[in-house]
Amino acid sequence: MTLSLPASRTPDRDDAPPIRWGVLAPGGIARDWTAAVHATTASRVVAVGSRAQDRAQAFADEFGVDRAYGSYEQLVGDDGIDAVYVASPHSEHRDHALLALAAGKPVLVEKAFTRNAAEAAAVIDAARAANLLVVEAMWTRFLPHLDVVRQCLENGLLGEVKAVIADHGQHLYPDGPQRMSDPALAGGALLDLGIYPVSFAHLALGGFDRVQAFGTIATTGVDEGETIGVVSASGAVGTLSTTMAAHSACLASVIGTEARVDVDSWFYRPNTVRLFDGDDVELDRYEPPARTHGLAYQAAEFARLLADGRTESDLMPLDETLRIMQVLDEVRAQLGVRYPGEPG
Numbered sequence: 001m002t003l004s005l006p007a008s009r010t011p012d013r014d015d016a017p018p019i020r021w022g023v024l025a026p027g028g029i030a031r032d033w034t035a036a037v038h039a040t041t042a043s044r045v046v047a048v049g050s051r052a053q054d055r056a057q058a059f060a061d062e063f064g065v066d067r068a069y070g071s072y073e074q075l076v077g078d079d080g081i082d083a084v085y086v087a088s089p090h091s092e093h094r095d096h097a098l099l100a101l102a103a104g105k106p107v108l109v110e111k112a113f114t115r116n117a118a119e120a121a122a123v124i125d126a127a128r129a130a131n132l133l134v135v136e137a138m139w140t141r142f143l144p145h146l147d148v149v150r151q152c153l154e155n156g157l158l159g160e161v162k163a164v165i166a167d168h169g170q171h172l173y174p175d176g177p178q179r180m181s182d183p184a185l186a187g188g189a190l191l192d193l194g195i196y197p198v199s200f201a202h203l204a205l206g207g208f209d210r211v212q213a214f215g216t217i218a219t220t221g222v223d224e225g226e227t228i229g230v231v232s233a234s235g236a237v238g239t240l241s242t243t244m245a246a247h248s249a250c251l252a253s254v255i256g257t258e259a260r261v262d263v264d265s266w267f268y269r270p271n272t273v274r275l276f277d278g279d280d281v282e283l284d285r286y287e288p289p290a291r292t293h294g295l296a297y298q299a300a301e302f303a304r305l306l307a308d309g310r311t312e313s314d315l316m317p318l319d320e321t322l323r324i325m326q327v328l329d330e331v332r333a334q335l336g337v338r339y340p341g342e343p344g
């Protein structure tokens, strides 16, 4: 029997119930995310908070947002929002997520969830204590093509998974944004870019038993790039790489004894999934319903979870978010990268 790919189970973005979002930190990704939410979902950003009133107002004017606040405290205190989207640099995620939770607001927290696992645990504990929804905004997990890959794993379509290969390189250093190179903002390739191949392989292999990293340190002290070798409990291997100093193909493959799936470049965006047999013959191909505004899928999933009274997502469970942060901690420890204030 010829193998074929399953249909994606991901619901349409515009079918999700409408919720009222507050955006915390109106930077680059907050702009892309808001444009995606407004273009493809029934939800609306109704409030925005910045450290500066003029930046909040400029964002509000650009996106038709009702209320602009010159502090994050004012934003999370807005009774007219259902949830907060934390879009600040990694170094600030813990405090900003805790701020929202303390105000009784569910939170979607940009990746990397926090600087390290200890900070992630603090947010997860606070969310569970308050019984509030928290989700890591690892947007790839919520995309239709990733659900096709997920089902291949669940259904054993590939046979026994033996290997994963994934890479993510973008040319964002040394001439890119400061948050990439600044240790105080928890910069570096790993937390910004490497987390995508790590998260992909973590899903494909069901976690790692062993992690070994080799890398290069930037002049500022953060990681410029690394290759990470992982081995799962079953003995499957993963080869993951990232760099912030050059643009790479950004491909991903899951390789089983019966077949393999390749995700086209860039694997972490809505993209094509190809199924190959052991003779490298393409057996089937999945094309996503849309390639733009992919950031909205996580917002739609969040809205569905909120409407259903859920406190976490099965697609990106909090315990897995924590385990992935532990992997990132291990990689940084092996490379000797420590952020200011982290224990030695």
Ligand SMILES: NC(=O)c1ccc[n+]([C@@H]2O[C@H](COP(=O)([O-])OP(=O)(O)OC[C@H]3O[C@@H](n4cnc5c(N)ncnc54)[C@H](OP(=O)(O)O)[C@@H]3O)[C@@H](O)[C@H]2O)c1
Binding pocket: 024, 025, 026, 027, 028, 029, 030, 049, 050, 051, 052, 055, 056, 087, 088, 089, 090, 092, 110, 111, 112, 137, 139, 177, 179, 185, 191, 192
């Ligand atoms: N999903 C994706 O595809 C994707 C893509 C890019 C980035 N990201 C993630 O999104 C987050 C933000 O990245 P970005 O590219 O949007 O960054 P950005 O353009 O620098 O925006 C971050 C915003 O955070 C606020 N902020 C709060 N504390 C800050 C501090 N100490 N230093 C600097 N800014 C601070 C600033 O807004 P105010 O001062 O106005 O409040 C700033 O505009 C990161 O977690 C990153 O990994 C995700």
